[in-house]
Amino acid sequence: MATLRISGRFNGPPDSGNGGYVAGLLAEQCDEETVTVILRSRPPLETPLDVRDGRLYDGDTLIAESIGGELERDAPRPVPFAEAVAASDTYVSIEMFASCFVCGSGRTDGLRIEPGRVGENRVAASWIPDDTVPLRPALLWAAMDCPGGWSLPGMLDRPALLGSMTATVHGLPQVGERCVVVGEYHGEQGRKCFASTAVYGVDERLLGQAEQVWIRLT
Template sequence: MAATGELIVPARYCGPPHSGNGGWVSGTAAAFVPTDDERPAVTVRLRTPPPLDRPLAVTTGEDGTVRVTDGDHPVLEASAVARPAVDGIPAAVSFAVAEAAGDGYEGLSDHPFPTCFTCGTQRGDDALDLRPGRLQDGDTYAAAWTPAADVDVATVWAALDCPGGWSAGFAGRPMVLGTMTAWVGRVPTPGEPHVVMAWPRGAQGRKFFSGTALYAAGGDLLGQAEATWIAVDPAAIRPAGS
């Protein structure tokens, strides 16, 4: 296991108030993972809530698996994998339709993590402010997004994160990200309208599964993800050792 560097999660990128946004942290860790044409995506398994504002050690194994640790506590593991299947991905709705869906965003009335970088309702211009809302078909969600000037790959992972949770049943059943597999083909253009589509992919016990896709205004697919969510008590979400 070779030391690769360190990862710090600034408080700006929180999900729950005391730990990092799962998508942003996963996307930041993914940058350490070598990918290739056969394995252009990265899968990240979160082991414990990522702590904020302190250095986390990043190491790489002989097989290319990246591990992030907080002292003796494992935070996540990341490795290169094949791109998620494109079959069954919903086509993008228009930006206007996605904006209208946001009027019904369930987080406006009940949000267990209102400080979340991606979908929190108590954030300002330093966050994404995504409001994924249910479309008329009843299962698919859409969120309008106009990326800021500092958009990067980790921000795309964050945008592909929370909408999936809401589509999987986050309202009334708090969940945290357990595993996320994402492919980012291109970073979106700042200031241009984009749409994130999200849909449920089933459930098993406390685990809930979702898919997400990011589209440019012209319908180009820029990124996609599959995620596993774990139902939790939100009051118990703290980094190991806290």
């Protein structure tokens, strides 16, 4: 039985782990190339969490569960780096996400992946990884998290949290590599919203792709 601990640096909403990063940590425990992770409860920070049979527990509370997954869509098309930089300049967030490790504009030690619109249902953001965090698959899962949410229409008025994520990591970026993250909205059913994301490195090298279900809070 493995034990995971989510460092306080890797929060999403205040006082809980970033959904993509937590899902990626659990996916790293699997042998499958493509993994689906379903988030069941908010992941606590700085707490020993047990991994048992592909499930993540805080004591008796189920935090997340993983199974072998399958991607149903092609990865969102790449966007030129300069266009992604310009899109990031238009990024507008809300207070509940300001401290998010991935997209939080109030963080100096986060990824600062700040998506802006590049089409009706598409967003993009620039990302240059630094050497303060190990470049591992879980970090790619984190990078692919928030852009999916920001592709949803009305995210500022009706925010959503990640419910599940299916992802494949094809490769890892280099420190200082000019990367682009793209998110694409695919519709919704009730409070469930569907999106896909991709991370591209230099020369449009596909590093990872994901499909997500987001849950509106209201």
